[in-house]
Amino acid sequence: MQKVVTKLMKEDIVHFYVPQKKVPFYLEMAGISYCDGSYRMRRQESSETVLEYVVEGCGYLNVDGENYMASSGEAYILRKRTTHVYWSDAKSPWVKIFFNIRGSLAEKLLDEYQLGGGDKVVLNAQGLEQDFRDMLEHVSEDSVAQSRIFDRAAVDFLGIIIKLSNLDKMGSESGGELMSAQDEMNRLIEYITMNQRRLVSNQELADLIFRSKNYVIKRFFSDFGVTPYEYQIQQKIFSARNLLENTKLSVKEISDLIGYNDQHYFSAMFKKRCGMSPAQYRKKVQRASLPDRI
DSSP: OEEOOOTTOEEEEEEOOOOSSOOSOEEEEEEEEEOOTTOEEEESSOSSEEEEEEEESEEEEEETTEEEEEETTEEEEEOTTOOEEEEEOSSSOOEEEEEEEESSHHHHHHHHHTOSSGGGSEEEOTTOHHHHHHHHHHHTOTTSOHHHHHHHHHHHHHHHHHHHHHHHHHHHHHTTSOOOHHHHHHHHHHHHHHTTTSOOOHHHHHHHHTOOHHHHHHHHHHHHSSOHHHHHHHHHHHHHHHHHHHOOOOHHHHHHHTTOSOHHHHHHHHHHHHSSOHHHHHHHHHHHHSOOOO
């Protein structure tokens, strides 16, 4: 591997030790690259799998002789055993999140989802920036054992690959043709479900089906009687209630799962919607499920 770095180039990198025992998934390194025009990477018959998300800027790739371009909102996958070189545009340099992955699992998953080759090297990753940032945050935790970091990273990687595959299928199915109103709504609902750990903006939904924000809001209200924002809140409350009823996850863990980093904000919103706090709701459900005494 060869990398050119200038004074303008900056990278925040997390390095990992090679596991002593053979494991199916582990990381060599991960981080964020703030590139300049001199950034260039080359691998001859790569011994690792590379997954990267472009936050800003654009750049270029040559993978086994085929040329590609990757811009903001896209991800690219460089498969193991490929010969590749990639570099940042000088005028609009990349800012990108990257993961260098080893072990057999990543390649097996990419085989199953048919990603990383041909026209599946550079992929639409609209709405997935937070997923990449979450994975990077998880692998950067100092207080967690490396083996647990790798296990969590494998789960995060699978989630990202599934979402990339779904986005790719959604793009292929549209084929550039006008969708029916029902197809439009199905796509919006699927996209919201894929991104349930955050609130998807009306503009993002509009861009997804090449419509105006006003159209999306009106169409949503016509079908569901609520705006897209309210629909997402209702789904989050439904998920929270289900998790409170059927799991032992803490309120903080549930809050994180449905996309609220502030537990107190989540609890206040839940109380406003349900008339009681999450803890009170869980106690009420538990009492109701107890068998009657004879």
